[in-house]
Amino acid sequence: MTKYVYSFGEGRADGDISLRDLLGGKGANLAEMSAIGLPVPPGFTLTTAVCREFYDGGGSYPEELSEQFSTALQSLERQMDKGFGDPSNPLLVSVRSGAPSSMPGMMDTVLNIGLNDQTIQGIINQSGDPRFAYDSYRRFIQMYANVVMGLDGDIFEKLLVEKKRCKGVEQDNQLSAEDLKLLAEEFKNSYQQALGSQFPEDPHQQLWGAVSAVFGSWMNQRAVTYRRLNNIPSHWGTAVNVQAMVFGNMGNDCATGVAFTRDPSTGENYFFGEYLVNAQGEDVVAGIRTPQPLNKAKYKDDDLPAMEDVLPGCYRQLVEIRNTLENHYREMQDIEFTIENGKLYMLQTRTGKRTAHAAIRIAVEMVSDNLISEREAVLRVKPEQLEQLLHPSIDPAAEKNIIAKGLPASPGACSGKVVFNADEAEEMNRLKHRVILVRVETSPDDIHGMNAAQGILTARGGMTSHAAVVARGMGKCCVAGCSDLKIDYEKQLLITKSGHTIRRGDIITLDGSAGEVMLGDMPKVQASVSGDFGTLMNWADKYRIMKVRSNADTPHDARVSREFGAEGIGLCRTEHMFFEGDRIQAVREMILSADLAGRQKALQKIMPMQKGDFIGLFREMKGLPVTIRLLDPPLHEFLPQSDNDIADLAHAAGIAFSKVKERVEELHEFNPMLGHRGCRLGITYPEVYDMQVRAIMEAACELVKNEGYEIAPEIMIPLVAHVSELKVLRKNAVRVVEQVLADYAVTVNYQIGTMIELPRAALMADQIAMQADFFSFGTNDLTQTTYGLSRDDAGGFLPSYIDSGIFADDPFVKLDQEGVGQLVKIAADKGRQTIPGLKVGICGEHGGEPSSVAFCHRIGLDYVSCSPYRVPIARLAAAHAALQDE
Ligand code: ADP
Ligand code: MG
Ligand code: MG
Numbered sequence: 001m002t003k004y005v006y007s008f009g010e011g012r013a014d015g016d017i018s019l020r021d022l023l024g025g026k027g028a029n030l031a032e033m034s035a036i037g038l039p040v041p042p043g044f045t046l047t048t049a050v051c052r053e054f055y056d057g058g059g060s061y062p063e064e065l066s067e068q069f070s071t072a073l074q075s076l077e078r079q080m081d082k083g084f085g086d087p088s089n090p091l092l093v094s095v096r097s098g099a100p101s102s103m104p105g106m107m108d109t110v111l112n113i114g115l116n117d118q119t120i121q122g123i124i125n126q127s128g129d130p131r132f133a134y135d136s137y138r139r140f141i142q143m144y145a146n147v148v149m150g151l152d153g154d155i156f157e158k159l160l161v162e163k164k165r166c167k168g169v170e171q172d173n174q175l176s177a178e179d180l181k182l183l184a185e186e187f188k189n190s191y192q193q194a195l196g197s198q199f200p201e202d203p204h205q206q207l208w209g210a211v212s213a214v215f216g217s218w219m220n221q222r223a224v225t226y227r228r229l230n231n232i233p234s235h236w237g238t239a240v241n242v243q244a245m246v247f248g249n250m251g252n253d254c255a256t257g258v259a260f261t262r263d264p265s266t267g268e269n270y271f272f273g274e275y276l277v278n279a280q281g282e283d284v285v286a287g288i289r290t291p292q293p294l295n296k297a298k299y300k301d302d303d304l305p306a307m308e309d310v311l312p313g314c315y316r317q318l319v320e321i322r323n324t325l326e327n328h329y330r331e332m333q334d335i336e337f338t339i340e341n342g343k344l345y346m347l348q349t350r351t352g353k354r355t356a357h358a359a360i361r362i363a364v365e366m367v368s369d370n371l372i373s374e375r376e377a378v379l380r381v382k383p384e385q386l387e388q389l390l391h392p393s394i395d396p397a398a399e400k401n402i403i404a405k406g407l408p409a410s411p412g413a414c415s416g417k418v419v420f421n422a423d424e425a426e427e428m429n430r431l432k433h434r435v436i437l438v439r440v441e442t443s444p445d446d447i448h449g450m451n452a453a454q455g456i457l458t459a460r461g462g463m464t465s466h467a468a469v470v471a472r473g474m475g476k477c478c479v480a481g482c483s484d485l486k487i488d489y490e491k492q493l494l495i496t497k498s499g500h501t502i503r504r505g506d507i508i509t510l511d512g513s514a515g516e517v518m519l520g521d522m523p524k525v526q527a528s529v530s531g532d533f534g535t536l537m538n539w540a541d542k543y544r545i546m547k548v549r550s551n552a553d554t555p556h557d558a559r560v561s562r563e564f565g566a567e568g569i570g571l572c573r574t575e576h577m578f579f580e581g582d583r584i585q586a587v588r589e590m591i592l593s594a595d596l597a598g599r600q601k602a603l604q605k606i607m608p609m610q611k612g613d614f615i616g617l618f619r620e621m622k623g624l625p626v627t628i629r630l631l632d633p634p635l636h637e638f639l640p641q642s643d644n645d646i647a648d649l650a651h652a653a654g655i656a657f658s659k660v661k662e663r664v665e666e667l668h669e670f671n672p673m674l675g676h677r678g679c680r681l682g683i684t685y686p687e688v689y690d691m692q693v694r695a696i697m698e699a700a701c702e703l704v705k706n707e708g709y710e711i712a713p714e715i716m717i718p719l720v721a722h723v724s725e726l727k728v729l730r731k732n733a734v735r736v737v738e739q740v741l742a743d744y745a746v747t748v749n750y751q752i753g754t755m756i757e758l759p760r761a762a763l764m765a766d767q768i769a770m771q772a773d774f775f776s777f778g779t780n781d782l783t784q785t786t787y788g789l790s791r792d793d794a795g796g797f798l799p800s801y802i803d804s805g806i807f808a809d810d811p812f813v814k815l816d817q818e819g820v821g822q823l824v825k826i827a828a829d830k831g832r833q834t835i836p837g838l839k840v841g842i843c844g845e846h847g848g849e850p851s852s853v854a855f856c857h858r859i860g861l862d863y864v865s866c867s868p869y870r871v872p873i874a875r876l877a878a879a880h881a882a883l884q885d886e
Contacts, residue, residue: 001064002064004046004047004049004062004065004068006031008030008035009041010037010040010042013034013035016028017029022049024097024238025100025350026348027045027239029348029350030348038324039343041245041246041345042080043242044241046065046069048100049062049237050065051215072242076091085202087121087122093242094110094243096242097109097239098241099218099232103238105225107148107213109147110144112139112143113206113207113210127247129250130177134180134181134183135249136280137180138180141156141187141191142156144199144210145194155190160172217238218237219234228805248280248340249278250340252278255275255278255279255310255311256283257338258336259274259275259322260335260352261325261332261335261352262332262352264332264352264353264355265358267361267362270298271295271319273335274294275292280338290304292305292310294306295308296309311339311342314342321335322335329351331380332351332352333351356385356386357389360533363377363378363536364535377539378539383873383880384873386876389533390872391412391413391512391513392414393524393525394509394524395522395525398522400516402516403496403500405484405517406458406480406482406484407479407480407481407482408515409468410475411512412455412477412512412513413522414434414477415521415524416453416508417436417504418435418436418504419453419504420487420504421439421449422446423448425437425448425450425452426448426452434454435453435454440489441459441465442458442470443466444466444792445641447470447579448579451579455471456477456479456480461480461481462481465795468480472845475870478510479515482517484496484497507521509522528563533872537876540876540878540879541879546861548565548566548864548866548871549566549843551572551573551865552566552571552617553577555616555617555620558616559620560869561871564869564871565872567863569624569865570847570864570865571776571843572626572629574628574629575631575633575637577609577613578606578638587602588639589601592655596687599687607695610691610692610696611698611699613695614628614713618699618700623712625712626711626712626713626714627753629718629755630679630693630716631688632677632678635667636668639664639667646664679718679720679726694739697713697741701744701746712748713748714751714773718755720754721760723768751839753773756776762782762823763826764830766833769831769834770834772831775827775838777827777861778844779815779843779846780846783820798810813846813849814852815855839862840861841861841864842865847874848874850877853881854877856881858881
C-alpha cells in the first residue's frame with residue numbers, strides 16, 4: 001500500500017529530509033526538525049504523489065488517501081488532546097503548501113482552519129479572550145475567501161474600514177470583541193453574496209477545501225509560468241502540510257518571528273532576525289507593525305525592545321536551536337517561529353537566500369569552522385551569483401533617484417555625461433570625459449562609441465539586442481529597451497515618462513544589473529577578487545580541470561583578465577585595433593586603394609601600430625598563451641555609409657567623392673555575415689594577413705630578444721569552411737613567420753590554428769586538423785550558421801520564441817548543447833582523431849555561461865575563453881563541473 005500521509009511532531013516523524021521530493025521542502029524540514037527533537041507543532045504531510053495522481057486521475061484523489069488522512073487527523077487530535085470541530089475543545093490547523101523546490105505562485109497558507117460559530121466558543125473558553133477569538137475568526141473568513149475561493153480581499157477591507165469609521169477608531173486593535181463578532185457576520189454575508197454559496201461551517205469541508213486549493217494551485221498560471229522560467233518539471237507536484245495551530249497572538253507572552261542563522265546580506269556570523277509580540281503568521285514581514293530585533297548586537301533602539309530582553313528564556317532557547325540547526329544542516333538557515341504563552345515552536349527552516357557577498361563569506365567561514373569541506377564550499381556558491389560582484393555597483397547606502405526603468409541588459413553601474421551619437425562619445429572620451437551613449441537602438445556603426453562610453457542606454461531592443469549583446473561582451477553596463485524614454489536626436493535631449501528632461505552633457509547613472517536610470521553621479525563600489533572571494537576562487541582552481549582564458553583586445557582588458565585569474569587570451573580581435581584613432585584613416589586608405597601597391601603602402605602605416613598593440617598585450621600576459629585572430633569582419637564595416645561621411649573621407653584621402661562612393665557601393669553586401677569576410681579576406685587580400693602575422697611575430701621576437709619574455713603566440717584564422725582555405729593561409733603565414741624568425745634570429749613557440757564556426761568545418765574537422773595546431777570554437781557564429789539565424793536580426797522574433805517556450809533559452813546566451821553542441825563535440829572528437837591531444841577551446845560568449853562551461857568540461861575541451869569580467873564565473877563553473885563529475 002502506498003503511503004500518502006506522513007506525520008511529524010515533537011520528537012518523532014515518519015519522514016526526514018531525504019524525502020524532500022515526496023514531502024516537499026517545508027514538509028521534509030518539519031519532519032527533520034521534529035526528528036532531531038526541536039519543538040515543532042505536530043501535523044502531517046500529504047505527499048507530492050497525491051498531487052501527481054490527482055492530475056493523472058483527472059482530478060480525483062487516490063483511493064487510500066481518505067483513510068490515511070482520517071487516521072493522521074485522529075492521531076493529531078489525540079496528540080493535541082483536542083478535537084477537530086469539537087465545540088468544547090476545538091483543534092485548529094493550518095494548511096501550508098510546500099513543493100520540493102520553493103515556489104512562489106503556489107497557494108498561500110490558510111491559518112485557523114476549524115473555526116465556526118460553534119468552535120469559536122471553545123476558543124473563547126480556552127483562551128479566555130473573546131477579542132482574540134473573533135479577530136482570528138474574521139481573519140480566517142477573509143483568508144479562506146481570498147486564498148481558497150479566489151475572492152479579492154477588497155470587499156472585506158472596505159467593511160473593516162467602515163466598521164472603524166462607525167466606531168470612531170483608527171486602528172484594528174481598537175475594535176472590541178463585539179465589533180469583531182459583528183464584522184465576522186458581515187464578512188460571511190459578503191462571502192455568500194460574492195460567491196453564491198455559504199461560508200463553509202463544516203470544519204472538514206474547510207480543511208478539504210484548503211487542501212484541494214493547494215493541489216489545484218499547482219496548475220495555476222503563475223505557478224506554471226514560474227516553473228517554466230526556472231526549469232522545474234511539472235510532474236514533481238506539490239505537497240500539502242496540515243499542522244496544529246499555535247498562537248502568537250494570545251497576549252504579551254506570545255510572539256511570532258523570522259530569523260536567519262547568519263546575516264543574509266553580509267554573511268556575518270551573527271543571529272539576525274525580527275519578531276513581534278502578540279502577532280500571528282506573517283505580520284512580521286507584512287509590515288503592519290515595525291518589527292523588533294531579536295538581539296542588541298546591531299540595534300541599540302530602546303523603542304524597539306529586543307527579544308533577548310523581552311522574552312529572555314525563549315531567546316536563549318532560540319539561540320540553542322540556531323546552533324543545533326547550523327550544526328545539523330551545515331548551512332545557513334532561514335527560520336520561522338512562534339511563541340505561545342511563553343513556549344517556543346519552530347514552524348519552518350530552509351536554506352537561507354543570500355547575496356553573493358554573503359554566500360562567499362558564509363562558505364569560507366564554514367570551512368574554518370569545520371562545518372564543511374573546501375569542495376562543499378566551492379559548490380555552495382553559484383557561478384552566476386558572482387556576476388553581482390564583478391562589476392562596480394552602486395553603493396547600497398546611497399539614495400537613488402530613479403527616473404526611468406528598462407531591461408537589465410548588461411550588469412554593473414556607471415555614470416557619465418549623456419551623448420546621443422557614437423562619434424561624439426568617442427570625441428568626448430578622447431577629451432577625458434566619461435560619457436553614457438544614449439541611442440534609440442545601436443548598430444554596428446556605433447561600436448566605437450560604445451567602446452568609448454562608460455555605458456549604453458537604449459530606448460528600444462531586448463536582452464539580445466545589439467546593444468545588450470555587444471555591451472555584455474565588452475563588460476560594459478547597459479540598460480536596454482527603456483521605453484520610458486523619448487529620445488530627440490534633433491534637439492539632443494531625452495524626456496522620461498516621469499517628466500524629467502535630460503540634455504546632452506547632463507550626468508546620469510545607469511544600473512545595468514537592475515535596469516535603472518538615475519539622475520546625477522551615484523557613488524559606487526569597485527569589484528575585486530580578494531579576501532574571502534579570493535580564497536574561494538583559489539579552492540575552485542584546485543578542483544577544475546579546464547583552463548580559463550579571456551577574450552581581450554587591449555592591454556587594459558588583458559590586465560583586468562589577469563587580475564580575474566585568466567590563464568591566457570583565447571581571443572584577441574584584431575579588427576578592434578583597426579577602428580581606433582587615426583588608424584581608421586589608414587585602414588580606409590587601404591580599402592580604397594585601387595591596387596596592391598596602394599594597399600601595401602597603407603598597410604605599412606598600420607603595421608607599427610598593430611605591432612605596438614601586440615607588444616602591449618604580450619607584455620601584460622607575461623608569457624601566457626595569446627590567441628590572435630586575423631581580420632574577420634567584412635571591409636565595408638570600416639567605411640562610412642552616409643554621403644556626408646563619405647564626403648569627409650574623400651576629402652581627407654584626396655580622392656574624388658564619386659570614387660569613394662563607388663567603392664562603398666561595391667563593397668555593399670546583401671548578407672555580410674555570410675559574405676566576404678574571415679579567411680575569405682585573407683585569400684583575396686593576402687597582404688592584409690601577411691601584415692598582421694608580421695606584426696604579431698615581430699612583437700613576439702622583440703620581447704623575446706630585448707626583454708627576455710617567453711611568448712606563445714597562437715595565430716588564429718577565422719571562418720574556415722574547407723581545409724583548402726586553411727592550407728593556403730597556413731602556408732602564407734608560415735612563410736612570413738619563418739622570415740621574421742630568421743630576421744630576428746630567435747626561436748618562438750608559435751602555433752597556427754583555426755576557428756571552427758561553420759557547420760562544414762565542424763563536420764570536416766578531421767581534415768581541417770591536418771592544417772591546424774589548435775581549434776577554437778567561435779560559438780556565436782556557429783550558433784548563427786547552425787540555426788541559420790542572424791543574431792543582429794533575431795530581436796524581432798527571438799523574444800517571442802522564448803516567451804512562448806518554443807525555444808527554452810536564447811541560444812546566443814546558453815549554448816544549444818543538443819544541436820550546436822553536437823557539432824562542437826563532433827569537431828573536437830574528429831580533430832583529435834587526426835591529432836591526438838589537439839588543443840581545443842571555445843571563445844564564444846558561451847565561454848562565460850555556467851551551463852555551457854559545464855558542457856565544455858563534459859566533452860573534454862581544454863579551455864573556455866570569455867569576457868574578462870566573466871573569468872571568475874567560468875573558473876567557478878569549471879570547478880563545479882569537475883566536482884560534479886567525481
Ligand atoms: P510561506 O511558504 O509563505 O512561508 P508558511 O506555510 O510558512 O508560508 O506560512 C506562513 C506563516 O504562517 C508562518 O511563518 C507562520 O508564522 C504561520 N503559520 C503557518 N502554520 C502555522 C501554525 N500551524 N501555527 C501558527 N502559525 C502558523
Ligand atoms: Mg509567504
Ligand atoms: Mg514560511
